[in-house]
Amino acid sequence: MTGDAGAGAQAPPAPHVDDQPESQRPAELSVDAAELTIVPQRHIGRWIAAAVLLVIAALMVNSVVSNERFQWDVVNTYLRDVSIGRGLWLTVWLTAVCMMVGAALGVLLAVMRLSGNPVIRTAAFGYVAFFRGTPVLVQLLLWFNLAALYPVITFGLPGVNLDANAIITPLAAAILGLGLNEAAYMSEIVRAGILSVDHGQQEAAGALGLTRGQTMRRVVLPQAMRVIIPPTGNETIGMLKTTSLVSVIAVPDLLYAAQTIYSRTFQPIPLLVVASIWYLVVTSVLSVGQFYLERRFSRGNRTLAPTPLMRLRAAVSTHAALSGRKSS
Amino acid sequence: MTATDQVKNQEQPASPGESPMVWAEGVHKSYGRNEVLKGIELTVGRGEVVCLIGPSGSGKSTFLRCINHLERVDGGRLWVDGEVVGYTQRGDKLHELSDREICRRRTHIGMVFQNFNLFPHMTVLDNLIEAPRRALGQKKGEATQRALALLEQVGLQDKTHAYPRHLSGGQQQRVAIARALCMEPKLMLFDEPTSALDPELVGDVLAVMRDLAATGMTMAVVTHEMSFARDVADRVVFFDDGQVVEEGPAARVITDPQHRRTQAFLRAVR
Ligand SMILES: Nc1ncnc2c1ncn2[C@@H]1O[C@H](COP(=O)(O)OP(=O)(O)OP(=O)(O)O)[C@@H](O)[C@H]1O
Ligand SMILES: [Mg+2]
Numbered sequence: 001m002t003g004d005a006g007a008g009a010q011a012p013p014a015p016h017v018d019d020q021p022e023s024q025r026p027a028e029l030s031v032d033a034a035e036l037t038i039v040p041q042r043h044i045g046r047w048i049a050a051a052v053l054l055v056i057a058a059l060m061v062n063s064v065v066s067n068e069r070f071q072w073d074v075v076n077t078y079l080r081d082v083s084i085g086r087g088l089w090l091t092v093w094l095t096a097v098c099m100m101v102g103a104a105l106g107v108l109l110a111v112m113r114l115s116g117n118p119v120i121r122t123a124a125f126g127y128v129a130f131f132r133g134t135p136v137l138v139q140l141l142l143w144f145n146l147a148a149l150y151p152v153i154t155f156g157l158p159g160v161n162l163d164a165n166a167i168i169t170p171l172a173a174a175i176l177g178l179g180l181n182e183a184a185y186m187s188e189i190v191r192a193g194i195l196s197v198d199h200g201q202q203e204a205a206g207a208l209g210l211t212r213g214q215t216m217r218r219v220v221l222p223q224a225m226r227v228i229i230p231p232t233g234n235e236t237i238g239m240l241k242t243t244s245l246v247s248v249i250a251v252p253d254l255l256y257a258a259q260t261i262y263s264r265t266f267q268p269i270p271l272l273v274v275a276s277i278w279y280l281v282v283t284s285v286l287s288v289g290q291f292y293l294e295r296r297f298s299r300g301n302r303t304l305a306p307t308p309l310m311r312l313r314a315a316v317s318t319h320a321a322l323s324g325r326k327s328s
Numbered sequence: 329m330t331a332t333d334q335v336k337n338q339e340q341p342a343s344p345g346e347s348p349m350v351w352a353e354g355v356h357k358s359y360g361r362n363e364v365l366k367g368i369e370l371t372v373g374r375g376e377v378v379c380l381i382g383p384s385g386s387g388k389s390t391f392l393r394c395i396n397h398l399e400r401v402d403g404g405r406l407w408v409d410g411e412v413v414g415y416t417q418r419g420d421k422l423h424e425l426s427d428r429e430i431c432r433r434r435t436h437i438g439m440v441f442q443n444f445n446l447f448p449h450m451t452v453l454d455n456l457i458e459a460p461r462r463a464l465g466q467k468k469g470e471a472t473q474r475a476l477a478l479l480e481q482v483g484l485q486d487k488t489h490a491y492p493r494h495l496s497g498g499q500q501q502r503v504a505i506a507r508a509l510c511m512e513p514k515l516m517l518f519d520e521p522t523s524a525l526d527p528e529l530v531g532d533v534l535a536v537m538r539d540l541a542a543t544g545m546t547m548a549v550v551t552h553e554m555s556f557a558r559d560v561a562d563r564v565v566f567f568d569d570g571q572v573v574e575e576g577p578a579a580r581v582i583t584d585p586q587h588r589r590t591q592a593f594l595r596a597v598r
Contacts, residue, residue, distance in 0.1 A: 204445035204504075207396055208459035208511060209435030211428060218458065222449050297449075 074270035078261065079277065087257025088278050094174060094253060095240045101179030102239075103232070106186025111216065113191050124187065131184035137245050140177035143168065144249040174246040182239060189231045193224030225297040233290035237283050244279075254278055347410040348373045349515050349546045350395055354404035357390055364390050366570035367404060372515075377547045379557035379578065382567030383593055388550040391567070392517050395548070396437040397430055408437065409514060435463050438508030442520040444500040446492040452479070452503050453488045456510050464511065471510070478506040482536050498529030502536050509540075516540065518549040552597055558582045566590045 064070060078084055112124035131139070147164035154160045168176075197220050205215040247256035258271040265271075295305060306314065350372035357365035364387045372378045380388045393399045394406060397414050406413045414430065415422040425433070447455050456475035460466040479485045482502040492500055501521055508516060518537065522530040534556050541547060541560050551557060557564050561578040566587070574587040585591045 198445075200441060200443060200445040201447065203398060204439075204441060204447070205459075206398060206431075207434060207437070207439035208507070209431045209463035210459060211431050211463075214462050218462065219447055223447075 069269065070273065071267060071270040074267055075273050075277075078258075078271060078274045081257075081261070081274075083252075083257045083261065084254065084274060084278070087252055087254040088282075090252060091240065091243050091254040092282060094171075094178070094243045094246065094251070095236065097175055098178040098182055098243070099232075099236050099239055101175065102182025102186045102235070103190075105180070105183035106190050107221075109183060109187035110190035110194060113187065114194060128184045128187055131181050136177065136181045136242060137248070139181055140173065140245060140249060143173040143177045144170065146173070170246070170249045170251045173249055174243070174251045178239065178242060178246070182235065185235060186232070189228055189235070190224070193226075193228035194220055196227045197223045222297070226294075229290070229294050229297055233286065233293070236290075237286050240282055240286065241279060347407065349376070349409055350548065351407040352391075352404065353406075355391070355394060355401055355406050356403035357387070357394060357399060358402055364570055365394070368570075369572055370565055370575070372546060372548050373562075375544045375546055376562045377541045377545075377549065377560055379561040379564045380548065380550045380567055381552070381554075381557060381564060381593070382573075386567040387570045388567050389519050392439075392519050392548060392550055395515075395517060396434050396439055398439075408433075431463065435459070435511050436514050438511060438513035438516040440501070440504050440508055440516070440518045440521045442523050444492070444497070444504045444524070446500055446504055446507070448492050451489050451491055452484070452495075455492070455503060456507050459507070460510050475506070475510055478509050479503075481509075481539075482506045483532070496529060497525045498532045501525065501533045505533070505536055505540070514546065516545055516547045518547065518551070520550050520552065522551070522553060554582055554594070554597060566593065568593070 065072070109124045109127060112120050113128075115121055115124075146168045150164050153162040153164050153167065201219050201223065202215055205219045206212075210218065243253055244255040246253055247259060250256070252260075254275050258275040262268040262271040291305075292307070295307070298305075348371040350370070352368045352370045355365050355368040355370075356363070368387075368391055370378075370391075380391070382388055390399060394401050395408060395413065400414060411417075411433070412422060413433075414425055416425055416429070417423075446452075447458065450458065453472065453475055456478065457466075457468065457471035460471040460474070461468060476485065476488065479488060482505060484499060484502055484506070487495060487499060487503070492503065495503065505521075521537070522533050525533065530553070534553065537547070537549070537556070538560055549557075549561070558578050563575060564578045564581040565575040566573050566581060566585070566589075568589050574581060574585060574590045581590065582594065585594055
């Protein structure tokens with residue numbers, strides 16, 4: 001039928017590794033380019049700056065390591081302590097659960113914000129205004145003390161008669177406080193993501209007969225992910241650290257475990273260092289996860305950022321090509 | 329005009345099989361205070377190719393979008409395939425359709441947009457089989473088989489697993505046409521399908537549309553390609569300021585326009 005317009009297009013010429021700007025190459029030079037030696041540009045300023053930074057870093061490490069008062073032997077002991085491990089696990093678990101609650105509710109709120117019905121829109125708006133407008137620590141304490149407000153929870157339904165003190169355990173208060181608060185932030189992120197997707201996408205999906213739910217799930221949200229994931233990664237890392245607030249309502253998280261130990265041993269600094277190290281380790285792992293997730297969701301949309309492994313391979317192969325050229 | 333007004337003075341088409349594919353009588357549409365369609369009278373017969381031409385802002389796109397209910401009609405009567413768009417008739421009452429039912433009716437109408445609107449996160453094949461699977465409930469194998477046949481028909485079988493952004497505009501638009509055809513529509517709507525393309529890519533897309541017209545597909549095409557309209561369309565309808573100003577056989581309207589405004593428009597686009 002019709003010819004393929006793209007198939008006949010010429011491939012671009014293979015790039016020369018030693019391609020230099022035209023201006024640097026004498027016009028009358030008749031030597032084959034392969035025989036020229038490459039003199040890379042020297043970044044003197046950068047070298048000096050790097051050296052200064054290295055010296056400063058060395059001094060700082062030295063001061064930390066040689067300072068007896070850090071009590072590195074104590075740090076070393078408690079880094080693998082069982083109760084610290086349990087606290088770490090609870091911190092990670094709580095982060096995951098609160099982020100899932102926040103994301104699920106956030107998507108719901110974002111879709112509500114974009115609804116055609118003004119009552120639904122306003123309800124979502126009010127939710128976001130309230131939960132973003134009050135400090136999360138206050139919200140945590142309010143949930144924790146819910147029994148003072150509502151000793152018996154009925155949900156307004158006959159036959160439902162629950163003892164608030166029994167239901168709102170410290171952990172439940174933590175999940176409610178952090179999760180519901182997170183939903184307000186996530187809804188803004190998801191809404192921005194949905195709005196970033198061209199409206200033509202929804203029209204095309206609608207014209208094909210997809211329902212609004214299918215359009216959202218299959219067409220809009222996957223594309224919105226590109227915009228949603230980076231700030232969600234930040235939110236997750238933020239949440240990991242925010243969970244340390246739950247130590248005030250006696251949830252045995254990482255910080256609470258450290259506090260429990262140092263209230264016994266009177267060694268707050270090394271135990272806070274232990275907690276910091278673990279927080280750092282987990283945030284680092286999360287950052288790596290975020291990188292690969294972002295890569296996964298930018299499929300078909302732009303050129304993918306190379307993974308560290310790909311960068312290494314590219315560096316090695318460029319090197320090989322260069323040296324191979326010289327030796328031939 | 330309300331839905332019940334529509335019922336009172338309607339002359340129902342005799343039966344779906346004999347009625348025109350699209351039948352508009354006095355279709356009105358406003359955005360706020362801006363009246364965009366001011367009583368459109370138009371029919372598209374079964375197997376007919378009708379080109380809609382007219383100046384920018386005259387309401388061509390809006391009318392096309394009313395046909396598959398992407399926009400609501402505010403007044404007048406609009407039938408597609410013997411059914412009132414957006415409603416179902418029971419006795420002498422018109423009931424507004426549920427969202428699900430609207431979607432079901434849209435599966436019978438293919439639409440091709442000026443800027444393609446392919447799903448950028450899906451490969452070409454996934455673009456094609458998405459709606460047949462989700463909206464028609466086809467099995468993956470069945471949908472894939474049809475998709476591959478259609479890709480061959482539009483000359484893009486070697487792009488099956490490419491992502492849209494790696495295709496030229498002309499290729500993307502041919503994929504978009506194949507995607508619409510995957511639903512086996514009984515009516516195809518084209519809204520300036522070649523306006524966003526580089527001149528050298530227009531021909532490929534028009535060729536696909538020509539072939540489609542030759543298979544007897546009912547088509548309503550908004551276009552500025554006068555040679556296509558003259559060669560392929562059975563009839564040409566000239567829109568101006570929300571109204572149909574002139575219509576008739578393609579060759580007559582384009583080579584010998586009667587209305588002053590049609591003459592002025594055709595002079596300008598040549
Ligand atoms: N969603 C909308 N909201 C408000 N006004 C709109 C909307 N869509 C279209 N219009 C207005 O309706 C009028 C007709 O628009 P329409 O797109 O139907 O024209 P057209 O004939 O397709 O023009 P073009 O050749 O530029 O595509 C224009 O004045 C436009 O501004
Ligand atoms: Mg238009």
